[in-house]
Amino acid sequence: MIKTVIFDMDGVIVDTEPVHYYAYHQHFKNLEIEVSDALYASFTGNSTKNVYQKLKEAFLIEHEIDALVNQKRELFNDAFDTKEDLDLLPGVRELIIDLHENGVNLILASSASKVTISRVFNRFKLHQYFSHIVSGEDFPKSKPHPAIFEKAAQLSGNEKHECIVIEDSTNGVKAAKAAGIYCVGYNSVHSKMQELTEADIVISDFNSLDFKKVRDINI
Incomplete structure (x- = not known):
């Protein structure tokens, strides 16, 4: 049983995927990197930290992982709090x-x-x-x-x-x-x-x- x-x-x-999508892609734009739809889809189920570990290696990003995570999290939190139709x-x-x-x-x-x-x-x-x-x-x-x-x-x-x-x-x-x-x-x-x-x-x-x-x- x-x-x-x-x-x-x-x-x-x-x-929350649309909110994550917005936050991630806004951050990608800020970082001046282009992440394909296929690569983005492969991140589903990964923690934000693991996503940025992979992105850091793939795009040779200089920022520290914790800083990247915090920047994305701020974008997500702002969008989450203003999205009234989230259910x-x-x-x-x-x-x-x-x-x-x-x-x-x-x-x-x-x-x-x-x-x-x-x-x-x-x-x-x-x-x-x-x-x-x-x-x-x-x-x-x-x-x-x-x-x-x-x-x-x-x-x-x-x-x-x-x-x-x-x-x-x-x-x-x-x-x-x-x-x-x-x-x-x-x-x-x-x-x-x-x-x-x-x-x-x-x-x-x-x-x-x-x-x-x-x-x-x-x-």
Whole structure:
């Protein structure tokens, strides 16, 4: 029986990708570098620090990693606070509440920074539903490395076969499977150029999941 559901955040709980896209590309413009759509798509599931480590190597950027991260974060925070139409993805709040009310342990495992996670959770009042929050900034390697999901499973206090992960990115699915955890791929219209074939099942609508269906997943 499934006792813990581990959620990714960006592209699963909330679509902050347009805000990230704006912040990143404004910063790329400031840095005078041209990042292709394919290269940008490959960063999905990576922490901001890992993104800039890759960009620093690819474009020989002289700025320090921490400075680059802080500059992008400021652009993101300004845009996030002014984007009035930002909302949770359809059906996800109902799923979160349904799972929580039926005693399923919920954990967030997101590559986003703690600051960004906090902004999202405060804005949409999500703290009450999640027992733990795991941020990618605490790990030296981003998804597809499995460390973040291994930590989430450990914090759950349950066995891995009693946990599932919900992910929308290629790197996230690979990380879940590398951690040995059943993965539900969420095929979001907002997650472009992502390959979910390694997921155990793929859904396109959160209304297709509920407590009973999650509980009875046969692993």
